[in-house]
Amino acid sequence: MSGEQVQESFKNLHDLKLVFSNRAALAAMDPDREVYRVRWWAPVQPATEGGLLWGVTVLQPGRVGDEYFMTHGHLHANRSRAEFYGTVSGNGMLIQMSADRKTWGEVMTPGSLHYVRGENAHRIANTGDAPLVVWACWPSDAGYDYTPIAERGFAARLVQRDGKPVFIEGD
Amino acid sequence: MSGEQVQESFKNLHDLKLVFSNRAALAAMDPDREVYRVRWWAPVQPATEGGLLWGVTVLQPGRVGDEYFMTHGHLHANRSRAEFYGTVSGNGMLIQMSADRKTWGEVMTPGSLHYVRGENAHRIANTGDAPLVVWACWPSDAGYDYTPIAERGFAARLVQRDGKPVFIEGD
Numbered sequence: 001m002s003g004e005q006v007q008e009s010f011k012n013l014h015d016l017k018l019v020f021s022n023r024a025a026l027a028a029m030d031p032d033r034e035v036y037r038v039r040w041w042a043p044v045q046p047a048t049e050g051g052l053l054w055g056v057t058v059l060q061p062g063r064v065g066d067e068y069f070m071t072h073g074h075l076h077a078n079r080s081r082a083e084f085y086g087t088v089s090g091n092g093m094l095i096q097m098s099a100d101r102k103t104w105g106e107v108m109t110p111g112s113l114h115y116v117r118g119e120n121a122h123r124i125a126n127t128g129d130a131p132l133v134v135w136a137c138w139p140s141d142a143g144y145d146y147t148p149i150a151e152r153g154f155a156a157r158l159v160q161r162d163g164k165p166v167f168i169e170g171d
Numbered sequence: 172m173s174g175e176q177v178q179e180s181f182k183n184l185h186d187l188k189l190v191f192s193n194r195a196a197l198a199a200m201d202p203d204r205e206v207y208r209v210r211w212w213a214p215v216q217p218a219t220e221g222g223l224l225w226g227v228t229v230l231q232p233g234r235v236g237d238e239y240f241m242t243h244g245h246l247h248a249n250r251s252r253a254e255f256y257g258t259v260s261g262n263g264m265l266i267q268m269s270a271d272r273k274t275w276g277e278v279m280t281p282g283s284l285h286y287v288r289g290e291n292a293h294r295i296a297n298t299g300d301a302p303l304v305v306w307a308c309w310p311s312d313a314g315y316d317y318t319p320i321a322e323r324g325f326a327a328r329l330v331q332r333d334g335k336p337v338f339i340e341g342d
Binding site: 001041043044049050051052054078080081082083084113115117118137138139140142 | 172212214215220221222223225249251252253254255284286288289308309310311313
């Protein structure tokens, strides 16, 4: 995505050091290695009711130990605000967790379309060998709440077993 | 777009007989000829605040006289509710009209992304030789208001002149 009003953020392994479970594996990796970048377009001011925002995430392939590269994950500050995700290229998993910490994934393949209900925490993981490119569309007054995920994480982790993605419980 | 919950609507030339300016040209065409179809996914009930809907429109190429095939066009009942459009394939024009009837177009090409502010009437026209495939994402409580367009139309029409799309004023 490109354009005059497009903004970009960038996360490397150092930025995500509290996200992955295997600290020993992480310590052996380059902390400057890129995990993902997000470009987004905000046609309206944040908190505008009724407006929409658009973002494109490029999530690199890789694992920390057996855990797939993934985004930080968050909730919307306004828990009624939903979000659409779509897969442009690559293969991944849209990981969601409900308020009662039930955690599940939807397989992302090119062209797949996914709906995240407003009350669900969400993150994406790259389960393939190529960059995972996904777009997202969400209300401009959704807001962001990173605290619950920073404090407790998701209730399950997505790891590679026999070459395939599998959820395992807890930390 | 496909899936269990996907709904579809269909419009032929007969359904759009009040939309095109050249009634003589229209009368000479097959009224059953398809102009467009929309498939949409409503993961939540209409009028749900904070939810989102997704639709894909396939607009056929063609003209009635010199006027390009286009959709009916509408406003959102809730004038604060915005909408994103994206172009999958084909070439077209996203036509918008503000509350003071200023009318303009944004060229749609594969990959182009467009933001429609909540207060603007909007329709799409196919200016190419192949089907125009576009998706749209809008809030589930946006609603639809077809009355202003049915009564007065847009303030400008998109016609072909020397093989290119040009806006002309009024009817």
